[in-house]
Amino acid sequence: MNSQVWVGVDIGGTKTAIVLSSEPPATLSRVEFATLPAEGPQRALDLIKKNIHKSLKARGMSPSDLKAIGVSCGGPLDRNTGVIQAPPNLPTWVDVPIKSLLEREFSVTCRLENDANAGAVAEHRFGAGRGTQHMVFLTMGTGLGGGIIADGRLYHGASDLAGEVGHLRLTRSGPVGHNKAGSAEGWASGGGMAQVAMRAVAAAQKKGQATLLAECLKVGNTISARDVAMAAQQSDAVAKRILEGTGRKLGEVLAILVDLLNPERIVIGGLAMRLGDAVLAPARKVVMKEALAPAAAACEIVPAALDECIGDVAALCVAMGF
Amino acid sequence: MNSQVWVGVDIGGTKTAIVLSSEPPATLSRVEFATLPAEGPQRALDLIKKNIHKSLKARGMSPSDLKAIGVSCGGPLDRNTGVIQAPPNLPTWVDVPIKSLLEREFSVTCRLENDANAGAVAEHRFGAGRGTQHMVFLTMGTGLGGGIIADGRLYHGASDLAGEVGHLRLTRSGPVGHNKAGSAEGWASGGGMAQVAMRAVAAAQKKGQATLLAECLKVGNTISARDVAMAAQQSDAVAKRILEGTGRKLGEVLAILVDLLNPERIVIGGLAMRLGDAVLAPARKVVMKEALAPAAAACEIVPAALDECIGDVAALCVAMGF
Numbered sequence: 001m002n003s004q005v006w007v008g009v010d011i012g013g014t015k016t017a018i019v020l021s022s023e024p025p026a027t028l029s030r031v032e033f034a035t036l037p038a039e040g041p042q043r044a045l046d047l048i049k050k051n052i053h054k055s056l057k058a059r060g061m062s063p064s065d066l067k068a069i070g071v072s073c074g075g076p077l078d079r080n081t082g083v084i085q086a087p088p089n090l091p092t093w094v095d096v097p098i099k100s101l102l103e104r105e106f107s108v109t110c111r112l113e114n115d116a117n118a119g120a121v122a123e124h125r126f127g128a129g130r131g132t133q134h135m136v137f138l139t140m141g142t143g144l145g146g147g148i149i150a151d152g153r154l155y156h157g158a159s160d161l162a163g164e165v166g167h168l169r170l171t172r173s174g175p176v177g178h179n180k181a182g183s184a185e186g187w188a189s190g191g192g193m194a195q196v197a198m199r200a201v202a203a204a205q206k207k208g209q210a211t212l213l214a215e216c217l218k219v220g221n222t223i224s225a226r227d228v229a230m231a232a233q234q235s236d237a238v239a240k241r242i243l244e245g246t247g248r249k250l251g252e253v254l255a256i257l258v259d260l261l262n263p264e265r266i267v268i269g270g271l272a273m274r275l276g277d278a279v280l281a282p283a284r285k286v287v288m289k290e291a292l293a294p295a296a297a298a299c300e301i302v303p304a305a306l307d308e309c310i311g312d313v314a315a316l317c318v319a320m321g322f
Numbered sequence: 323m324n325s326q327v328w329v330g331v332d333i334g335g336t337k338t339a340i341v342l343s344s345e346p347p348a349t350l351s352r353v354e355f356a357t358l359p360a361e362g363p364q365r366a367l368d369l370i371k372k373n374i375h376k377s378l379k380a381r382g383m384s385p386s387d388l389k390a391i392g393v394s395c396g397g398p399l400d401r402n403t404g405v406i407q408a409p410p411n412l413p414t415w416v417d418v419p420i421k422s423l424l425e426r427e428f429s430v431t432c433r434l435e436n437d438a439n440a441g442a443v444a445e446h447r448f449g450a451g452r453g454t455q456h457m458v459f460l461t462m463g464t465g466l467g468g469g470i471i472a473d474g475r476l477y478h479g480a481s482d483l484a485g486e487v488g489h490l491r492l493t494r495s496g497p498v499g500h501n502k503a504g505s506a507e508g509w510a511s512g513g514g515m516a517q518v519a520m521r522a523v524a525a526a527q528k529k530g531q532a533t534l535l536a537e538c539l540k541v542g543n544t545i546s547a548r549d550v551a552m553a554a555q556q557s558d559a560v561a562k563r564i565l566e567g568t569g570r571k572l573g574e575v576l577a578i579l580v581d582l583l584n585p586e587r588i589v590i591g592g593l594a595m596r597l598g599d600a601v602l603a604p605a606r607k608v609v610m611k612e613a614l615a616p617a618a619a620a621c622e623i624v625p626a627a628l629d630e631c632i633g634d635v636a637a638l639c640v641a642m643g644f
Binding site: 076132133134146148150151153155156157158159160161162163164165167168169252255256257259260261262263264290291292294295298299 | 398454455456468470472473475477478479480481482483484485486487489490491574577578579581582583584585586612613614616617620621
């Protein structure tokens, strides 16, 4: 029994997953529980410890079989001290020293990294970024996160804040994302798409134009990115226009990345992966028009490959170190 | 006589300089001649060879005393094959294989790099970027060039096109730079400033507002960035407003760099160095407002230090390799 394992802990605003692996990206086991950030961090921290112990035991292992623990989590966080500072999706997690907590409990190295950076490494090592030296990873969820692989390695910047793609300004005003109206996250994320959809429905109703999104609004009082995607699949004209507009704005963001970083590949996870060419086709078109021609020609724009398991693999990559 | 020397060749649209150095950035000798690109590349290439031979001879040296030759030049160029492809400032220099020409002539390694990247390395090694790991260099001349130092090394990207800061879009329309209306180069370069000045003078004349720039226009039929700077120094209100506007637009560019690359320092050469706080103060203000607060706080924005000799030192850095 000299086989040792990595543990990945993926802490999200909704749920937390614990995975065990002797050979990432394959996993030996996986457990998941609700994070419930409103109840404060203690309950989830206890569950993390308990579930790591339980997962080890279930495979006849003990903490001495651990190679390392990796925690992937929303920022801001301090990677060096291993403290989760106050992520917007975990509002009660203020200055949680997760690294020292887990190192004390398991007597093994624990590493902490923000989820977008961890996702970038995961896609680079095991997903759609394999084989590249220069890659940008974007994750289009409620927000818009980013991670940069430069010369084959994750680029952190001076204070671990590199890759904050969602905060770039696209327009003077517009939908809000990352606390900034007109930002990349405002225009090219699920949250931003919902804001655009609300306005589009109001405009459609004014013109007396029918749209399935008006029904969504009536039922749920809001419109989600998922609603837009489903309505577009049913050929709803308003929804299709919203997706195309989101794709074009995403293209403007990508053009900035292409001109500045000249990546071989931009890998996009989350919504862009699920929506595919409905968003990526208009985005690619804008990149060809907006970015320098040879840099645009050198850059593939592709959906992420790790799909729903990206969080697990990302946390394992953090455990493995990079 | 075992002291060996580096040769730097800085090819610009106006003049070409040849420097010898045994210990960069100090130089042993320097010669300069007009590039005259309208006459084709052959004349300048012959002068480069002749002047390297002459410079060596003047110090009692021969080609066998050369460590390497570095050529710094506007892009596009192919760094690996050492071919100057067709820089906008050297319109007749189409596919000039300068590396092989000089290697054949002097039997020594010749390296080629674009001037903005070479300038970034020069400021990083010997100028205002010393001691940093993460730095961006911008050069505000007729255009707006950029070079990125990531993790202590020049970042080239997938096809040597990284750092094309001047091509980023700031607005839908506006002054033209890098063949793009509303680009960073359009707004934050000498060429862009001249375009803004032409409009500002027309507007001032319409309102009957006096400005020294109207005189410049009468005399020279155009307004240069230098005219604007001189008029501003004489407290011309229109000129001062132009400088501040340029500074604010520069700030928008810097905010993108700060959010994306989280550099410790942004070093700005050319105009920004000469204009100083007239441009940098409004730029810094915009960065504090536009970029993520901790990333903005982590980044110093400073003028370049190598001043007029940056081209010489840049070419020597190319010779030294990086």
